[in-house]
Amino acid sequence: MNLISTLKQQTSNCIHQLYGIQIQPEQVLVNATKPEFEGDYTIVLFAFVKQLGKSPEVLGNELGAAMLAEMNGVLTNFNIVKGFLNFSISNQFWFDSIKNASPENLLPINNAPRKIMVEYSSPNTNKPLHLGHLRNNFLGWSIAEILKLQGNEVVKTCIVNDRGIHICKSMIAWQLFANGATPSDKHQKGDHFVGDYYVKYNDAYKAQVAELVASGMTQELAEKEAPIQKEAQEMLLKWEQGDVATMDLWKRMNSWVYEGFDATYKKIGSDFAKTYYESNTYLLGKELVEQGLKKKIFYQKEDGSVWIDLTGDGLDEKIVRRKDGTSVYITQDIGLAEVKQKEFNTDASIYVVGDEQNYHFKVLKLICQKLQLPAADGIYHLSYGMVELPTGKMKSREGTVVDADDLVEEMINISKVKTESLGKVSDFTEAQLIELYNTIGLGALKFFLLRVDPKKKMIFNPEESIDFHGFTGPFIQYTHARIKSILRKTGTGITLISSELLPLEKALAIELTNFPAVINEAAETLDPSKVAIYTFNLAKLFNSFYAELSIANAESEEKKNVRIKLSILTAATLQKGMSALGIAVPEQM
Template identity: 55%
Template sequence: MDFIKEAVVKAVKDLYQTEITAESINLQDTRKEFEGQVTLVTFPYTKVSRKGPEQTGGEIGDYLKIHLPEVAAFNIVKGFLNISIKDSYWIDKLQTEILDDNFAVAEPNGKRVMVEYSSPNTNKPLHLGHIRNNLLGFSLAEILTAAGYDVVKANLVNDRGIHICKSMLAWREFGNGETPESSGLKGDHLAGKYYVWFDKAYKQQIQELVEEGQTEDDAKKNAPLIKEAQQMLLKWEANDPEVIDLWKTMNGWVYDGFDVTYKTLGVSFDKYYYESNTYLLGKDIVEDGLAKEVFFKKPDGSVWINLTDEGLDEKLVLRADGTSVYITQDLGTAQLKYDDYKMDESIYVVGNEQDYHFKVLFLILKKLGKTWAQGLYHLSYGMVDLPSGKMKSREGTVVDADDLMADMFKTAAETTEAMGKVDGFAEEDKNKLYHTIGMGALKYFLLKVDPKKRLLFDPNESVDFQGHTGPFIQYTHARIKSVLSKAGYTLLGSQNDTTELDGIERDLIVSLSKFPEVIAEAALSHSPALIANYVYDLAKTYNKFYHEKPIMQADEERQKQFRLQLSAASASLISRGMGLMGIEVPERM
């Protein structure tokens, strides 16, 4: 509604001899109980009008009615000026803009953004928390692309460190040469199996040492397994051939397993980074920071940074034995990513348990004089719980991503068949539909909640065809496509001369018209939830329209054609909105 803002700017200047900017104007959607589509808050202008909010609103309303041909009427409720836009404006908006394939396609803005997500460890399979991570990252990348950004989707693979050595050591000690082929397990599941084994054996050793008289803290440090794992890490960094060969073999198994999961989940990446390639670069940055006196060295040789003046703590950036820690690797990777792509913004999609880590990382890079560090952003998201409680990967109680997706397929199949929605479907078509519904349910449920919030995922609730769910929206799309198919509708053959709108028809066009601004807002706030809730509201509005205004029983042909146009536009934007979340919509169900 830029034209209204521009008119308000002129109104305030002409009426009150005061200059204001369009950016300062607060326009809102008119509340449902009042007439109008756009509301101007008038309180800010009472100072220059020297009149009450109602009188000020009346004067601005009269001005707009005279100078804007699009304004049909207005009403004033206290300090709110509710503006009604003429039907001709909304009809033209539908037919010349919304129905155009390029509607809401933003022009390139010249800015490059990297979205880093997934970031798996190569010692275990992906779990439910990873699913939320992947879906948030992939969806945000799609939204930013739609908003005109040049987007790079990156995956930083954590393929080194003590946790990797734990899986490797356990396989060497207990594996008896087991492989994905011999075990029938995906490679990532096989590595995860030995990560759990290590933890159980390590805890047993700790318990034995405690029973012998050691404190628990001492026992954790002195357990033979953890010492062996630490020794393996040192050998890894020293390029020990045997350790390197084992590392390459097991990582290869895991990558093959990840690829299967990513394909099922429907996410992809443009660039992979591996921490095994960046930890040395991180060490170089630490040396540079020492020279600049950003870091300091303690008597034991470990390297630190003092961030107490910024309200944080001292932070270790290099161990006394010369091995790197997470922050070391992240410093190196951040520099490498910028060197590769010179992006304006770099978004890290990582859970909120790492909030402190990223505060430290970004602050260190700024202290090192990295000007591009101003563009670093941590998309911090809440954890995912199930009705059964929180997941714990070390104890083997993690909700595996592959198992969960298989369960979603099964739940979608049972729900869909119980509703009789697949009668007459071929078996192949049924399976494709079950996958579409199951994955749509999972993705939508995890994306509809603001990323910062913790959420409880209920698989059965997510597949409800009548609730605030993906399947409800998918069913709405299929319903529209069925109507269009039965009517033999084509946009080229659609002609009508509608000049008046019913309330629900107007509401639907208004809802459709908001798609570009919702994309822009979602990109700016880094929140796919805005897209998810917009599409849900659009589907609800369409269903109200569908029930109130029978399409095929319209009194006149022009009425029928106009309602088909509205249906076609609704199906298009529902499909595109769901696509921004990586969700497919079926043609029939």
């Protein structure tokens, strides 16, 4: 148990002993004492003043004395300022915490590990990945890692939206405009190649609509009647009927896309225990719709389409099968939920999907519950905000998307230029340099996307390149490399006897003990930004410590050893924290 929990528990115990009143430990507010006051931790007394009928002064003195007796050796002193009870922690306590800690025991202890699925990435096969997908991929990966660090078993999965009208659009455009060209003919990544035909489809569609409107048709009707649109719809129908030629083209174009995706995934470090394809799950979805229809959970309209009425739950009516019998988005997600649960039998299933689909997941969970699927209660939507440009939302049709591959490449290039200009790695081999540029470039990008609260939308300005100073990945990577450099010189074989800690040493010791709590909090709130902020603060604190106090030339051997141990622990904690964000830390940079 960490010190803060102990303090809460003891406060609860002491109040019970003194006044016979039960206060839950969670109700006790323990803060780090503000620097301008004496002490390390503060208990806020106001909350109990009324309940106990004591003045803050009296309560503080009685409680303080009781706590001091109870936690003899840990607490050395207390003082009261207004309603704040400040405790000083003994030097020995912090010294022991440094002494007993090691890179192997940094993580929280989990007595009730769970099996959790994290589904993320979920691309469509009609366009390449963009900046928004990167946020998704990094978030999904990071959440999985954080849950693992917390001691859970994690299964990473991906659902590929490989079917549907949007794929048919690319296919139609390819048939019409490609003259049989392939990605290798054009020296293009397959996902980019196919994405270009999706754009071509939209251009053609727009042109046809404009033409029809010019000939006197209403906009609304023109949008329905555009010939290319009808072709796409027919193709979807043919696809669902298993038409051989259509299936062949579909498989061929998808294989191009997958090649492209694989290259990107490899570069950014995304991986999956299992990849699902919507083309495989939608049929089960249709089957579940059939069952739901029999159980009268769904109902059929006159035109043959199937619906569920969720107005009783404060939502709307929702279609689950079209009148032509084809399935919609939610149909396949119902099937997928069932398939995943059968295959992995997880306690919870986290879907990393943008907040534009909040409604969809509300509906999905509700339908699964009504169908009494075992997966239903474990469904959790990790909703994240869109990445926007200063000019507004990214729109593929208007050419304002930031392409994932381009951005990654650019980041790696910038890190190369910066590294070369600093000239600190002249002893690296060519292969080591390439690895380093990747580590720093991706580190900057991942940290940038993970450092903000997932649920908030964020703004990315392509004009201003992502920073390498301050609250950034490279700053933390640099701090790590710097520590490693020092440790290479000082060695790490040390024995700690005792030492009076200086303020900066103590501050570092305190911050280090917070790591398990941070991991737990990030895991519970599914929020990697908590880890990003913590690692940044730790690195910053170390840098102040480093600037102020010499490690190799410390005042005494004992001091030197304490600082080496603090350095070892800081480096290990930074490494673990960054790994939770999917970011590697170099030994030298």
